[in-house]
Amino acid sequence: RKEVEQDPGPFNVPEGATVAFNCTYSNSASQSFFWYRQDCRKEPKLLMSVYSSGNEDGRFTAQLNRASQYISLLIRDSKLSDSATYLCVVNSWGGKLIFGQGTELSVKP
Amino acid sequence: SQTIHQWPATLVQPVGSPLSLECTVEGTSNPNLYWYRQAAGRGLQLLFYSVGIGQISSEVPQNLSASRPQDRQFILSSKKLLLSDSGFYLCAWSRGGNTEAFFGQGTRLTVV
Numbered sequence: 001r002k003e004v005e006q007d008p009g010p011f012n013v014p015e016g017a018t019v020a021f022n023c024t025y026s027n028s029a030s031q032s033f034f035w036y037r038q039d040c041r042k043e044p045k046l047l048m049s050v051y052s053s054g055n056e057d058g059r060f061t062a063q064l065n066r067a068s069q070y071i072s073l074l075i076r077d078s079k080l081s082d083s084a085t086y087l088c089v090v091n092s093w094g095g096k097l098i099f100g101q102g103t104e105l106s107v108k109p
Numbered sequence: 110s111q112t113i114h115q116w117p118a119t120l121v122q123p124v125g126s127p128l129s130l131e132c133t134v135e136g137t138s139n140p141n142l143y144w145y146r147q148a149a150g151r152g153l154q155l156l157f158y159s160v161g162i163g164q165i166s167s168e169v170p171q172n173l174s175a176s177r178p179q180d181r182q183f184i185l186s187s188k189k190l191l192l193s194d195s196g197f198y199l200c201a202w203s204r205g206g207n208t209e210a211f212f213g214q215g216t217r218l219t220v221v
């Protein structure tokens with residue numbers, strides 16, 4: 001089993017749609033969690049950290065369920081500029097950052 | 110502020126040739142450093158990470174090695190490249206602990 005697994009993509013949605021990405025992790029001792037965004041042929045960039053209490057940044061909401069070892073990212077009112085690959089990241093132990101395989105999002109007009 | 114430099118941006122190398130990719134971080138001390146590889150259309154595979162000078166953890170058996178000769182310098186090397194070494198190589202740093210990582214712009218390596 002992979003340490004971090006994400007929903008397979010691609011997700012093709014119209015502008016204005018709400019889309020949700022899911023991610024599961026296998027190491028119950030994992031300490032911190034993040035969502036990154038990667039544009040085509042570019043380096044990944046931090047989108048947001050994920051906290052147990054859930055956190056929101058504008059149209060983006062991240063949730064963590066430690067009991068189920070599950071992380072989610074919700075994007076509301078999708079924009080064309082949201083088209084990218086979204087990567088779930090888990091700090092599994094001692095600073096070791098493991099990435100999921102990514103989920104591709106394509107927002108269409 | 111902290112910055113990370115990675116070079117070159119693109120590289121074409123023949124099979125069997127050596128490789129050396131360098132990454133340096135400025136504006137911080139004792140960072141965690143990482144090398145990742147991303148094959149076309151795939152996720153990021155952790156190759157090596159380091160929590161201090163001379164401390165290297167290897168994640169995947171392969172044709173590559175890493176070294177950290179100075180606190181903020183991380184080098185990825187190979188003695189003889191294989192076709193399968195082609196990919197997008199990314200260096201990253203973090204403050205350690207439970208913190209996030211920041212990436213360099215990556216090196217796109219094509220082995221021919």
